[in-house]
Amino acid sequence: MDTVLRFVGLDLELDKELQEITDLAATMCNASTAVISFLDTDTQYFKVKRDCKDIVGEVKTYPRKDTFCSHAIKQDDVMIIPDTLADPRFAYHDAVTGDPNIRFYAGTPLWDSEGQKVGTLCVLDTNPNNLNEQQKQLLKVIANQAMKTIELKIKSITLQEKLTEVEAQQEYIYDASIRLRSFFESSTNFQVLLGKSGEVIDFNKTAFNFVKRAHNTDMDRGDLFVTYIAPEFVSKFLDGYNLALKGIRHVEEGSTDYGEMGVIWWDATFEAARDKNDDIIGISYLIRNVTERKEREQKIIKQNESLLSIAHIQAHEFRAPLTTIMGLMSLIKEDDYALASGYLPYLEMAVNNLDEKIKSIVVDIENSVEKL
Known part of the structure; x- marks a missing residue:
């Protein structure tokens, strides 16, 4: 039962709040022992206990078919056994006829937030006992409080795990962005990322320095990139840009006379930039200076x-x-x-x-x- 296993895996034995809950249950029911346990198909898991007479001892698990709680979890109300020797279901039970000589048992189911019975809160003693209506109601209230406390701890643990995952993810993303930015900036190629309206989203140092030198101005994010294109190349640039917006990779070659900088031969690559959902969010525009080769x-x-x-x-x-x-x-x-x-x-x-x-x-x- 996966529902039970998520409670079994919790480290609850030394939890202060739950220890106080079991102390309260034992005190209100005039019992020496109180236990919070969970039951799956085959096993009962003892998680939190107040055990003045050492009835449960160091036992952490027990076969479900031999436990009192396997009967209690089947009921919706508190199951009470005032004297185990007088109950034919338990009169010959090993825990009754021998050590630890259990004579009194009262238990109520633990319900999770999804309405599933996952365990019990029970009180035990070596002397016969009984519960009045007020004690029965209190035991159910305490059981309900115990489950709320446990589920709150699960949510807290889950939240902490998620926060840890988010922090690790953020650190990974930060490291990846640093590596990407380093790679982006170290490139000797002119590279800009353009939005779907032709605006400059990002650029590397090579692109910034070239625009500064060729046009005597600083390129800023948000600028329309077409203003930095040589007039004779504008139409070809727009053709390549629009093809890339459709997801079609395009390569263009040519040369431009930049006056004092001389004639520069180049090849330009237009390629769609996509987000994590593979939707096109802009254009990656990369220019290589191939003057030496030409x-x-x-x-x-x-x-x-x-x-x-x-x-x-x-x-x-x-x-x-x-x-x-x-x-x-x-x-x-x-x-x-x-x-x-x-x-x-x-x-x-x-x-x-x-x-x-x-x-x-x-x-x-x-x-x-x-x-x-």
């Missing part, structure tokens, strides 16, 4: 163009010495190589001419590469 690319393109140009210009110059060599070889073959020695000076001249052309082109290429 300059390298442009340099390589110019190198390739220059080399192609050189090759195109010089290619026809190869044709003359090659044509000469091919013509001489044709004549040598026609004479069946018999007069080859007569053609060798001309062949050597053509080869040397070709070699000079090749060297000249190589030098032109090297000079062109150095200039780039």
Whole structure:
């Protein structure tokens, strides 16, 4: 029974308020012992007691089927056994015929706030006894007070646990926010968080410093970010922004001339920012400065163009010495190589001419590469 287990797990044995309640119950009923206990399907758990005659002793649990309280919890009123020896249900019970020789028992159910019987408040003695109507009513009132006290303690413990969880959660969130802010601020990329109306919600140092330098003004939260966009890029910015608001990630590339700062090449990423429920709350706008990469690319393109140009210009110059060599070889073959020695000076001249052309082109290429 989960309902009972939440009471069983409580550390109530030394609770001052509940100890006072059991003392009051024993005193009002002229009994030596009073016990608050809880019962599940199989076991009775003794939680709080006032035990002048050591009737319960150090016992903490007992099989439910052998207890007086297993009968009392089935009733709605106080169950009284004035003399256990005179009650056939208990006359031969071990606790009656032997130690601790219980002769009197009175018990009333403990009801939780949900109307479930979860245990009993009982009084015991080694001498026969009885309760009058006033004592019976008082025992029920005391039992009701005992349960209210116990449930209040449960709520207090639960509240404390929740507070501890909240504090731990707050500490975790704080640490996470510090880490996130540190990561956010340490980025060399321009990054801003924009609201659904285009207003600036947050920004990192890189973004703030760039706006300060490029526009000679401080960017503040709440500013319309479009005011910091170069006029020629406004329409593309709005297109990317609106796509991101629909949950579509968008990347844009381009360059902007910032006057004294020079031309800056960039790529911009528009991405939806979402809350814990995955609802879009704004836009994450990140810009990377790719000027260095673009300059390298442009340099390589110019190198390739220059080399192609050189090759195109010089290619026809190869044709003359090659044509000469091919013509001489044709004549040598026609004479069946018999007069080859007569053609060798001309062949050597053509080869040397070709070699000079090749060297000249190589030098032109090297000079062109150095200039780039």
